[in-house]
Amino acid sequence: MNELLKLSLVETVKLIKSKKVSAKEIIETYINRLEDTEKYNMLSEKNYDEALELANKIDSKKPEDFRPLEGIPIAVKDIFCTVGNKTTASSKILNNFFAPYESTVTKNLKNAGAIVICKTNMDEFAMGSASDTCIKGEVINPWTDDFSKPLTPGGSSGGSAAVVAISGACFSLGTDTGGSIRQPASFCGNVGLKPTYGRCSRYGIIAFASSLDQAGPISKTVEDAAYALTYMASWDKNDSTSVNIKMPDLLKNIKEGIKGLKVGVPKEYIIDGMSDEIQKLLENGRTWLKDQGAEVIDISLPHTKVALPCYYIIAPAEASANLARYDGVKFGYRAEGPFKDLNDMYCKTRGEGFGKEVKRRLLIGTYVLSSGYYDAYYIHAQKVRRKIAEDFNSAFKDVDVILSPTAPSDAFVLGEKKEDPINMYLNDVFTVPSSLAGLPAISIPAGLSKNNKPLGLQLISNKFTEDTLLKTAFALEEAASFTHRPNLEK
Amino acid sequence: MSDTRPYKITGKTGSWEIVIGLEVHAQVSSKLKLFSNGAASFGSNENENLDLLDIGLPGTLPTINSFVIDQAIKSGLALNAKVNNFSIFDRKNYFYPDLPLGYQISQYKEPIISDGYIDIDINENDSKRIRIERLHLEQDAGKSIHDQSPEDSFIDFNRAGVALMEIVSHPDLSDWDEAGDYVTKLRNILRFANTCDGNMQEGSLRCDANVSVRKPNNALGTRCEIKNLNSIKNLMKAIEFEANRQVSLLESGETIAQETRLFDANSGKTRTMRSKEEAHDYRYFPDPDLLPLKIEEDRIHQISKTLPELPAQLKERLKSQYNLGSYDARVISAELETAKYFEDLSEGRDPKQAANWIISNLFGKLNEIDKSISESPISSKKLGKLLDLVNDGTISNKIAKEVFEEMFMSSKEAKEIIEEKGLKQISNEDDIEKLVDKIILENETQVNQFKEGNTKVMGWFVGQVMKLTKGQANPGIVNKIILKKLNN
Structure with missing residues (x-):
C-alpha cells in the first residue's frame, strides 16, 4: 500500500502544509485506491474530476493561506446534499435528484479546504444496519475473506465506513440515527463519532428521523475524529434544532489522560445471549481504562431494555411524515402513467420508488401515529424516551463517561438477517439509548473477534462534553492499540 | 348583555335553536411565509414566490419567521385572548399534490393563543359575547389548477407555506346574522390590528362553519361542517340553508349524518363533500424539526404597546x-x-x-x-x-x-x-324680493288664505320661489322675505 494511505488525517494535513507532497498527488493516490477497490461497491458517485481540479488550485497556493483541511480528500454519505453531485439517499425515488443547495456540514468542510472525492452507498434513507438496501446493491465489508460469503460493513453508513477501512479517504461523513455511524465503524475497524444532537446542522441532510439524525465523522483515529468534528459542527440558523453552545476545544486536552475520570459500565448492557468475545471485549475495556487511571464503576440505566422498541416507534413515526414529500409530484421518481386517479399515481410511485425496508418502516410509523394507537405507541414511546434520558442524567451525576460494546456481534454475512428484521434491529441495542437521549457517543476499534473481524467499544458522555468523550476515547485507543487493517489481497 | 334573540326557524313542530361555531382562516400580513423566506404576496406569476422548503426539497428545514409570531400575538391581544408562553407546532399528515411536504405544519394541542372573545351587537343597547377557543398558526397549501389541460393538472405553490391564523370560536352563535356579524367584527379587528388584510376575494380570510340544530334546551344535535366559505354573504346563506335543511330532515323523522359539506353559491345549497367515515386520520404529532415555541412575558408586553x-x-x-x-x-x-x-x-x-x-x-x-x-x-x-x-x-x-x-x-x-x-345659490335679497312681490301679486287666493290664519300656505310660497329659481334661492332668505311681505 502506498505510504500516503497509511497516514492519519492529522498527519496528512501536516504533510500537505509542508508542501513535501502536492495536493494533486494526494488526491490521485486516493483516487487510485478507490479505483482499485471497486469490488466493495462503496461509491454512489465519483467526484474525481472536480477533486483533481481543486487539488491543482491548492498547489498554486502558498501554505500560509492553507485552511485547516486544505486538500484533504473526504468521502460523503449520499444523504448529504452536495451541489454538482447526485444526492439519492440510495433510493430509487431520488435516483436522479440533483440538489441545488449544499448541506451545512459539507459546506463547512469545503470552506475549511476539504475535497469531496466521492459519495458513498448507504442503506436506503439510512434505514438499515447492513448497507444491504442500497439502490446500487450491497456494500461489501473490506474485511471479507470469503467472497462467496461477503460480510456486511454494517449500516446505514456502510459505504462511508468501508471507504475509510480501505484508506479511500482521509475521513468520511456518516449520519447516525440509532447507531448508523458507530455500528459500521465497529464492523469496519474505524473510529465513528456521533456528536451531541444539535452539534452539526441537519440542514441539507435528507431526513430519516428528525429528532435523532445527527452527522458525524468516520475516521482512522480518535484524534482525526476530533479534528474532523471541529470543522463540521456549527450553529446554523437554517436548523432550529442546532444548538448555539460553543464547542469545547477538542484537540487541546485530548492527550492529557484520564486520571481520576469516572467511567460507568451499565449492568443492563450485559444482555442475555451476549457472546463471550463481546463480554471479553468489555472486560478488556474496563481494564484498559482502569490502567490509565480512571475509576470504573458499575452503574444502572434501568430503562435500557425498552430503548429499542421505543426507538422503533419514534424513528418510523417521524420517517412516515419525513418521507411523505416523495410523492412523484414535484421532483424525484414518478411511475409510468397513465394513472386511474391520484391515488393510483401515489401508490405506484411510492410502491415502485421505495424499497422493502423503507416501506416496512413507513407502515410502522403510520400505524403508531394513527388514531386509536397513537397514545398506546407514540405517546408511550415519548414517555419512555424521557425516562431513558433521565437514566443518563442521573448516571452522569456519578460518572463522566459510560462504557459499553458498540454492537452485539462482529460483522455478519450479508443477507443473513435480511428476512429477519427483528434480529437486524437488535444490532442497534447498544447504540439506540444514547441516540434517544441525544448524547455524544463514539465507537473505537478495540479488538478482533474469533473470526478475526474488528470489534468496537462504545463510549458515551453527557451532552456537549465531546472533549471529555474524545479524551477518554483517545486513552482507550492507546490502550487497545488496534493496528489491524483489512487484507485486501484476496 | 343579553343573549336572547328570537329563534330564526320555526318548523312544523315549533321553534328550533341553531348552534354555530366558526373556524376562520386569516392570512397573516407578512412579507415572508411562516417557515421560509418565500414571499407571501398575492398576484405573482405561478410558482414565483418559492423558497426551497415551499416545494419540500429534501434536507430543507422550517425555521420560524418571528414577525409572524409577533402578528399572532398582536391578534391574540386584539381578541382579548391569552398568549401562551409555550406552544407547539405539529405535523398534520395527509397526501395532496398541493401540500408539498405531505403534511401541514400546524398547531394542535398547544396553540399560541387561547381563550379570547368578541362582543357582537345584538341591537342598539345589547351585545352578545362570542367566545374564541383558540387562535393557532399554520401553513397554507398551494393551489391545484385543473382547467389548463384536459389530461394534466398543474400546481401553483406560491401560497404554500404562507402563514394562516386559524381562529376557532366556541359554538356560541345562534343564527346566520350573528355569524355574519361575528366575522365582520373579527375581520375589522384584525384589519385594525394590521395583522390580516381581510381581503376575502383574494382568499385572505376564509371560513368553515359547524352547524347543528336542536329543540330549545335539548342536547346538541349532530353537526355538519361547511368548508371554504369565501364571503360573509355566502357564509350567511350557507348557514341559513344548512340549518333549514337539518330542520326539514329532523321534522320528517330522518337523522343528520355527521359530514363535511360544500356550499354552492350558484344554487345556494350545501352538498356532501365527505362523510365521517371518509374523514382523514391526520396523525398529528409534534414537528421534530421545530422546537416548542416559547414566548416571554416581556415580548407580549412590548407588542401590547404597539x-x-x-x-x-x-x-x-x-x-x-x-x-x-x-x-x-x-x-x-x-x-x-x-x-x-x-x-x-x-x-x-x-x-x-x-x-x-x-x-x-x-x-x-x-x-x-x-x-x-x-x-x-x-x-x-x-x-x-x-x-x-x-x-x-x-x-x-x-x-x-x-x-x-x-x-x-x-x-x-x-x-x-x-x-x-349655474347652481350657485341666490342670496341677493333684492332679487328674491322682486320674485316674491311678483308671486304675491299674481296669487291673491293664497295670500288671503294666509291672512285667514292658514300658515301652512307658507310652504307653497317657498315652493313657488324655488320653482322659479330652480331651487337655487337661499331658503333662509326666501322664508324671511315671504314672511315679511305677507305680514305687511
Whole structure:
C-alpha cells in the first residue's frame, strides 16, 4: 500500500502544509485506491474530476493561506446534499435528484479546504444496519475473506465506513440515527463519532428521523475524529434544532489522560445471549481504562431494555411524515402513467420508488401515529424516551463517561438477517439509548473477534462534553492499540 | 348583555335553536411565509414566490419567521385572548399534490393563543359575547389548477407555506346574522390590528362553519361542517340553508349524518363533500424539526404597546371626541376606511354633518354600485369641499345633494359642477324680493288664505320661489322675505 494511505488525517494535513507532497498527488493516490477497490461497491458517485481540479488550485497556493483541511480528500454519505453531485439517499425515488443547495456540514468542510472525492452507498434513507438496501446493491465489508460469503460493513453508513477501512479517504461523513455511524465503524475497524444532537446542522441532510439524525465523522483515529468534528459542527440558523453552545476545544486536552475520570459500565448492557468475545471485549475495556487511571464503576440505566422498541416507534413515526414529500409530484421518481386517479399515481410511485425496508418502516410509523394507537405507541414511546434520558442524567451525576460494546456481534454475512428484521434491529441495542437521549457517543476499534473481524467499544458522555468523550476515547485507543487493517489481497 | 334573540326557524313542530361555531382562516400580513423566506404576496406569476422548503426539497428545514409570531400575538391581544408562553407546532399528515411536504405544519394541542372573545351587537343597547377557543398558526397549501389541460393538472405553490391564523370560536352563535356579524367584527379587528388584510376575494380570510340544530334546551344535535366559505354573504346563506335543511330532515323523522359539506353559491345549497367515515386520520404529532415555541412575558408586553386603536376603542373615541351618537359611532367605526374617511372629512367641519353625509348619502350611493368606501369615486377631500360650499352659503343642502349625485357619476369637483350648471345659490335679497312681490301679486287666493290664519300656505310660497329659481334661492332668505311681505 502506498505510504500516503497509511497516514492519519492529522498527519496528512501536516504533510500537505509542508508542501513535501502536492495536493494533486494526494488526491490521485486516493483516487487510485478507490479505483482499485471497486469490488466493495462503496461509491454512489465519483467526484474525481472536480477533486483533481481543486487539488491543482491548492498547489498554486502558498501554505500560509492553507485552511485547516486544505486538500484533504473526504468521502460523503449520499444523504448529504452536495451541489454538482447526485444526492439519492440510495433510493430509487431520488435516483436522479440533483440538489441545488449544499448541506451545512459539507459546506463547512469545503470552506475549511476539504475535497469531496466521492459519495458513498448507504442503506436506503439510512434505514438499515447492513448497507444491504442500497439502490446500487450491497456494500461489501473490506474485511471479507470469503467472497462467496461477503460480510456486511454494517449500516446505514456502510459505504462511508468501508471507504475509510480501505484508506479511500482521509475521513468520511456518516449520519447516525440509532447507531448508523458507530455500528459500521465497529464492523469496519474505524473510529465513528456521533456528536451531541444539535452539534452539526441537519440542514441539507435528507431526513430519516428528525429528532435523532445527527452527522458525524468516520475516521482512522480518535484524534482525526476530533479534528474532523471541529470543522463540521456549527450553529446554523437554517436548523432550529442546532444548538448555539460553543464547542469545547477538542484537540487541546485530548492527550492529557484520564486520571481520576469516572467511567460507568451499565449492568443492563450485559444482555442475555451476549457472546463471550463481546463480554471479553468489555472486560478488556474496563481494564484498559482502569490502567490509565480512571475509576470504573458499575452503574444502572434501568430503562435500557425498552430503548429499542421505543426507538422503533419514534424513528418510523417521524420517517412516515419525513418521507411523505416523495410523492412523484414535484421532483424525484414518478411511475409510468397513465394513472386511474391520484391515488393510483401515489401508490405506484411510492410502491415502485421505495424499497422493502423503507416501506416496512413507513407502515410502522403510520400505524403508531394513527388514531386509536397513537397514545398506546407514540405517546408511550415519548414517555419512555424521557425516562431513558433521565437514566443518563442521573448516571452522569456519578460518572463522566459510560462504557459499553458498540454492537452485539462482529460483522455478519450479508443477507443473513435480511428476512429477519427483528434480529437486524437488535444490532442497534447498544447504540439506540444514547441516540434517544441525544448524547455524544463514539465507537473505537478495540479488538478482533474469533473470526478475526474488528470489534468496537462504545463510549458515551453527557451532552456537549465531546472533549471529555474524545479524551477518554483517545486513552482507550492507546490502550487497545488496534493496528489491524483489512487484507485486501484476496 | 343579553343573549336572547328570537329563534330564526320555526318548523312544523315549533321553534328550533341553531348552534354555530366558526373556524376562520386569516392570512397573516407578512412579507415572508411562516417557515421560509418565500414571499407571501398575492398576484405573482405561478410558482414565483418559492423558497426551497415551499416545494419540500429534501434536507430543507422550517425555521420560524418571528414577525409572524409577533402578528399572532398582536391578534391574540386584539381578541382579548391569552398568549401562551409555550406552544407547539405539529405535523398534520395527509397526501395532496398541493401540500408539498405531505403534511401541514400546524398547531394542535398547544396553540399560541387561547381563550379570547368578541362582543357582537345584538341591537342598539345589547351585545352578545362570542367566545374564541383558540387562535393557532399554520401553513397554507398551494393551489391545484385543473382547467389548463384536459389530461394534466398543474400546481401553483406560491401560497404554500404562507402563514394562516386559524381562529376557532366556541359554538356560541345562534343564527346566520350573528355569524355574519361575528366575522365582520373579527375581520375589522384584525384589519385594525394590521395583522390580516381581510381581503376575502383574494382568499385572505376564509371560513368553515359547524352547524347543528336542536329543540330549545335539548342536547346538541349532530353537526355538519361547511368548508371554504369565501364571503360573509355566502357564509350567511350557507348557514341559513344548512340549518333549514337539518330542520326539514329532523321534522320528517330522518337523522343528520355527521359530514363535511360544500356550499354552492350558484344554487345556494350545501352538498356532501365527505362523510365521517371518509374523514382523514391526520396523525398529528409534534414537528421534530421545530422546537416548542416559547414566548416571554416581556415580548407580549412590548407588542401590547404597539397595538393600534381597535374598533371598540375607536367607537368610544368617536362618541367622546366628536360627540357622535351611538348609532353613528357604530357605523363609522365598523370599517377602518370609514373611520379614516370620517376623520378626514370632519377635520375643520361639523362632525355630525360629516357623519350624516357619509351614512345617509355616500353609503347609499356606494351600495347602489356595490363598492366599498375605499373605492368611492368621491374622496373625503372632494366631499369636504362640497360641504364647505354648503356651509358658506354658496349652495343649499338640497342643491348639494344634486351636485353630489353628479360628482359621483363624473368624479368632477363640486365647484366645477356648480359653475357648469349655474347652481350657485341666490342670496341677493333684492332679487328674491322682486320674485316674491311678483308671486304675491299674481296669487291673491293664497295670500288671503294666509291672512285667514292658514300658515301652512307658507310652504307653497317657498315652493313657488324655488320653482322659479330652480331651487337655487337661499331658503333662509326666501322664508324671511315671504314672511315679511305677507305680514305687511
